[in-house]
Amino acid sequence: xxxxxHLSDLHFGRVDHTLLDPLxxxxxxxxxxxxxxxxxxxxxxxxxxxxxxxxxxxTLPGPQIIVPGNHDISLYNVFRRFVKPLARYKRYITxxxxxxxIDDEIAxxxxxxxxxxxxxxxxxxxxxxAVVRQQLAGVPASVTRIVVGHHPFDLPDHFEERDxxxxxxxxxxxxxxxxxxxxxxxxxxxxxxxxxAGRYQISEYAALVxxxxxxxSTRGRGEVNSFNVVRVESEKVEIDRYGWDVVHSHFxxxxxxxxxxxxxxxTAHNDxxxxxxx
Numbered sequence: 001x002x003x004x005x006h007l008s009d010l011h012f013g014r015v016d017h018t019l020l021d022p023l024x025x026x027x028x029x030x031x032x033x034x035x036x037x038x039x040x041x042x043x044x045x046x047x048x049x050x051x052x053x054x055x056x057x058x059t060l061p062g063p064q065i066i067v068p069g070n071h072d073i074s075l076y077n078v079f080r081r082f083v084k085p086l087a088r089y090k091r092y093i094t095x096x097x098x099x100x101x102i103d104d105e106i107a108x109x110x111x112x113x114x115x116x117x118x119x120x121x122x123x124x125x126x127x128x129x130a131v132v133r134q135q136l137a138g139v140p141a142s143v144t145r146i147v148v149g150h151h152p153f154d155l156p157d158h159f160e161e162r163d164x165x166x167x168x169x170x171x172x173x174x175x176x177x178x179x180x181x182x183x184x185x186x187x188x189x190x191x192x193x194x195x196x197a198g199r200y201q202i203s204e205y206a207a208l209v210x211x212x213x214x215x216x217s218t219r220g221r222g223e224v225n226s227f228n229v230v231r232v233e234s235e236k237v238e239i240d241r242y243g244w245d246v247v248h249s250h251f252x253x254x255x256x257x258x259x260x261x262x263x264x265x266x267t268a269h270n271d272x273x274x275x276x277x278x
Contacts, residue, residue, distance in 0.1 A: 001105070001231055001232065001233050002033045002034070002103075002105045002106045002144075002231075002232045003030065003031070003032045003033050003229065003230070003231050003232075004032055004033065004034045004035070004036055004106075004108070004146075004229070004230040004231075004232065005027050005030060005032040005034075005035050005036065005227065005228070005229055005230075006036045006038065006184055006210065006212045006227060006228035006229070006230055007035070007036065007037045007038070007212065007215045007227050008037065008038040008039060008040065008150075008185070008186025008187075008211075008212035008213070008214065008215060008227070009038075009039070009040040009069070009186045009187065009189055009212070009213070009214035009215065009217055010037070010040065010041050010042075010053060010056070010214075010215055010216050010217065011040055011041075011042065011043045011071065011214065011216065011217035011218075011219065012041060012042050012043065012049045012050075012052040012053040012056070012216075013042055013043030013044055013046060013048075013049035013052070014043040014217055014218050014219060015052075015216045015217060015218070016216060016217070016218050016225065018249065019215070019216050019225055019244060019251075020056060020216065022249065022250050022251055023215060023216065023227070023251060024056075024059055024060065026242065026250075026251050027060055027061065028060075028061065030229055031061065032061060032229070033103075033106075034063055034064070034065060034101055034106070034108055035060055035061060035062060035063070035064045035065070036064075036065050036066075036108065036148050036184055037057070037064065037065070037066040037067070038067060038069075038148050038149065038150055038184055038185050038186040038187075038212060039067050039068055039069025039070075039071075039072065039113075039114065039149075039150025039151075039185075039186055039187065040068075040069030040070070040071040040072060040150065040186065040187070041053040041057075041066070041068070041069070041071075041072055041089075041093060042071055042072055043071055043217075044071065044074070045071065045072050045073055045074045045088055045089070046088075047088055047092070050088050050089065050091070050092035050093065051092060053092070053093065054092045054093060057093070063101050065099045065100075065101055065108045065110050065148055066093060066094055066099065066110070067097070067099070067110040067111065067112055067113075067148055067149060067150055068086055068089045068093070068097070068112055068114045068150065069113075069114055069150035069151075069186065069187060070114050070115075070121070070122060070150065070151075070187075072086065072088075072089045072093075072114060073085045073086060073089075073114055073115075074088075085114075086112075086114070096110075097110070097112040098110060098111070098112070098128075098131055098135070100135050102139065102143070104140075104143065105142075105143060105144065105232070105234070106143060106144050106145075106146060106232055107135075107136060107139045107143050107144070107145050107146065108146045108148060109132055109135050109136065109145075109146065109147050109148065110147075110148045110149070111124060111128055111132065111147060111148065111149040112128070112149075112150075113149045113150050113151040113165050114150060121151070121162070121165075121166060122149070122150060122151030122165045122166065122187070123151075123165060123166040123167060124149070124165055124166070124167050124168075124170075124171045125167075126170075129170070129171060129174040132147065132174065132175070132178060132180075133174065133177070133178050136178045136179070136180070137178075141179070142234055144181045144182065144232050144233075144234060144237075145178065145179055145180045145181050145182070146180070146181065146182040146183075146184060146232075147175065147180050147182070147183050147184070148184045148185070149165065149183070149184075149185050150185060150186055150187050151164070151165035151185060151187050152164055152165060152183075152185045152186075152187060152188060152209070152211055153165055153168045153171060153172060153175075153183045153185065153196070153209065154168070154172075154183065154194070154196045154199050154200070154207075154209045155188065155192065155209075155211070156192055156194065157198075159188065159190075163187075163188060169200065172196065172200045172202065172207075173202065175207060176202045176205040176207075176264070179264060180207055181207060181208060181261065181264075181266065182207060182208045182209075182210060182230075182232075182237065182266075183196070183207050183208070183209045183210070184210045184211075184212070184230075185209075185210075185211055185212075186211065186212050186213075186214075188211060188221075189213055189214045189217070189219065189220060189221040189223060190211060190213055190221065190223055191211060191212060191213045191223065191226055191228070191241050192209065192210075192211040193208070193209065193210050193211070193239045193257040193259070194208075194209055194268070195207070195208060195209070195259070195265075195266050195267055195268065196208075196209055197265070197267070204263060204264055204265065205264045205265065206264070206265045206266055206267070207266060208237060208259050208266040210228060210230060210239055212226070212227055212228050213225065213226040213227070213241075214226070215227045223243075224243045224244045224246075225243070225244040225251075226241055226242060226243045226244065226251075226254065227241075227242055227251070228240065228241055228242075229242065234261075235260060235261045235262075236258070236259070236260055236261070236269070237258070237259045237261075237266070238256055238257070238258050238259075239256065239257045239258075239259075240253055240255075240256050241253075241254045241255050241256070241257075242254060258270075
């Protein structure tokens with residue numbers, strides 16, 4: 001089994017600093033095999049905000065798979081936005097926009113969905129999908145394959161279609177061909193775990209989508225600050241969501257989702273129904 005801590009939408013520059021020490025302490029106690037950060041490390045892509053984010057990340061365990069979000073591209077500085085969109089991200093966080101971690105149980109691949117030509121939306125290109133295929137080529141079938149991006153490839157029905165990353169259907173076909181098991185993202189400041197089977201009708205394929213809320217931003221959008229702990233086995237995944245308890249000033253376990261894999265199809269797992277043989 002492998003354990004991943006999934007943080008998203010840190011938004012340094014608009015952070016609730018009272019959350020940082022409790023979050024760091026809990027992550028240290030969980031002791032993950034991989035730390036995933038799915039974008040929006042800063043609020044406005046300023047140097048001092050990246051410095052804060054870097055300092056915080058340096059206190060957390062590794063290896064770390066980090067991808068940028070739309071807030072990590074300058075909004076108001078036109079030159080930086082269109083000529084050097086991720087220069088500060090590369091300077092302070094990482095110059096690897098296609099990070100990869102592979103061991104004998106998991107393969108985690110990062111994809112940069114942030115773009116200069118749109119304010120908040122994201123996109124994935126054919127070239128990026130080709131890189132994902134290349135990175136996962138030769139990975140044994142027993143290894144659980146995970147793609148990390150900032151913008152979501154799937155969401156529950158009550159979200160709008162425009163909230164999805166651009167070219168999501170094309171990406172899903174490529175992911176099916178590469179046997180991608182799990183899609184991890186953020187952007188919406190809303191936690192979610194579910195199967196892609198409802199939106200994408202791909203024969204004998206359904207990935208597991210795991211969305212993280214904002215771990216530290218003051219912009220919760222109606223949801224408390226939260227993050228995910230993802231426990232991965234070859235045919236089983238458990239997602240623990242930890243939420244901020246304002247009264248006791250700590251993160252506590254809020255709920256757990258469980259999913260099982262049959263072939264290349266991930267579906268929700270209900271302990272009660274399974275025990276009853278239904």
